Amino acid sequence: MADPVLSVRDLRVEFPTRRDLLVGLDGVSFDIHQGEVLGFVGESGAGKSITGAAIMQQIAAPGRIAGGEIRLNGQRIDKLSRTGMERIRGRHIGMVFQDPLTSLNPLMTIGDHLTETIGVHLGLGRRAARDRAVSLLEEVGIPEPAERLRSYPHEFSGGQRQRIVIALALCAEPELVIADEPTTALDVSVQAQIIALIRRLCDTHGTAFMLITHDMGMIAETADRVAVMYAGRVVEIGRVADIVAHPAHPYTQGLIAAIPSLETDAERLRQIPGAMPSLSAIPDGCVFHPRCELADDLCRTRRPVLAGEGDHRTACHRTAQAEYAP
């Protein structure tokens, strides 16, 4: 297999507070390959957004990356200077956030947004930048793109604005796009269209895609592989088809049982009892053990590591042949 576009190894993020050292991410490792969508799923507070922010070096101080490596096309990017990272952002890594309005300036036309970004990253002249802006808008499904260049963000619907943000993220043909809850602010019917768009762009441009969402159903429909996060750790990772058919971690099993469309018997639709721990109260042993029906003494005292055959790996003493972390 070709080298991954993004490779994250043993990533650790810490938030020092006056009393405590909170560990936001602990030993997070994964790869994303060209043309692949890797979904990140987990309940609120799992560490999904921190993972994306760490890759972009956008963990606000005093939070910091305290260990591990992040490589883009083989090159370390976790220790770059501010200007070094500015060259990567937008040009090599595009970003899409939940609310398109945070990425758009209300006083600038869509044409100015696109041509400015294209100009900065690709150094094209006005005419060529405008042509590229029109073809990008067309590609993301904005009707009459040449006319719409003169429109302002508020003159578009929420779904159209998110399409425009996706066009902006793709301006410079980045190798990686990080999308953090890109459809959460949109109507359900529009969500499916945006997801189909992301999938198509990923296939046609060969972009690697990091899709962050709390919606396991969306992952099942969109992603090639999935990383299930819990309390700042990846607890299961593998191909979506494998994991949806044979989830190994009890937490993943709970997430999948809660997808309405995959559940034949609505009566069985269930939530996982309990709540994700806060960073100041991470339990010993397996972080999931207080909510786990299978937990035994080993789970309460020893932390399981990701283990398993091939590319499906699970951190669970009970359902995977895990080695024991010291």
Ligand SMILES: Nc1ncnc2c1ncn2[C@@H]1O[C@H](COP(=O)(O)OP(=O)(O)OP(=O)(O)O)[C@@H](O)[C@H]1O
């Ligand atoms: N700057 C910070 N200082 C301290 N704790 C933080 C900081 N930023 C995030 N956290 C904590 O880290 C944990 C993970 O946060 P993160 O935003 O990554 O969650 P998430 O998985 O994206 O959740 P959501 O689905 O709600 O967006 C949470 O417990 C959060 O409170």
Ligand SMILES: [Mg+2]
């Ligand atoms: Mg988040």
